[in-house]
Amino acid sequence: MLSNKSQYILSKIGIPLFEEATSPLIEDETAIHFFQKDNILTLHPISVDEYTKKERNLLDGIIAAIQDTPYDLSQGIAQYSETEAINFNEIVENMSNIKATLVFFDAIKLKLNIDYIQSSTLQEMLLEPNLKKDLWVQLKPITLS
Numbered sequence: 001m002l003s004n005k006s007q008y009i010l011s012k013i014g015i016p017l018f019e020e021a022t023s024p025l026i027e028d029e030t031a032i033h034f035f036q037k038d039n040i041l042t043l044h045p046i047s048v049d050e051y052t053k054k055e056r057n058l059l060d061g062i063i064a065a066i067q068d069t070p071y072d073l074s075q076g077i078a079q080y081s082e083t084e085a086i087n088f089n090e091i092v093e094n095m096s097n098i099k100a101t102l103v104f105f106d107a108i109k110l111k112l113n114i115d116y117i118q119s120s121t122l123q124e125m126l127l128e129p130n131l132k133k134d135l136w137v138q139l140k141p142i143t144l145s
Helices: 004-012 053-066 088-092 122-127 130-144
Strands: 029-037 040-044 074-081 100-103
Touching: 040 053, 053 122, 053 130, 122 130
Parallel strands: 040 100
Antiparallel strands: 029 040, 029 074
């Protein structure tokens, strides 16, 4: 920390001590993990491999409730910045017959260019079973189509 005298001298010769940041120098990038099982695409904040056994069983149960016909399993990672929209068309074009996309994190800040169903996290649903009912209400129209 500079003394008051040093701060005064620097300000008089035009050297600012602090500048207001107009834009961040480093963009915050976050990874979204996508996972397709059968014809359901799911988006996660972490890899599905990192979920506990109970969380994976819950995810399998959710997918089993709305699946039609079996397709291959596929997963990967997409990087995004809050200033740019995520182009999931590039991801989805390599996947077969997507019936629904479920998002298991807070996607409010994301600019997704696809229709999706917002869900609580798997961990939250395990802790509070009523959240499963909320998800089921959103999934029911898909199961009927």
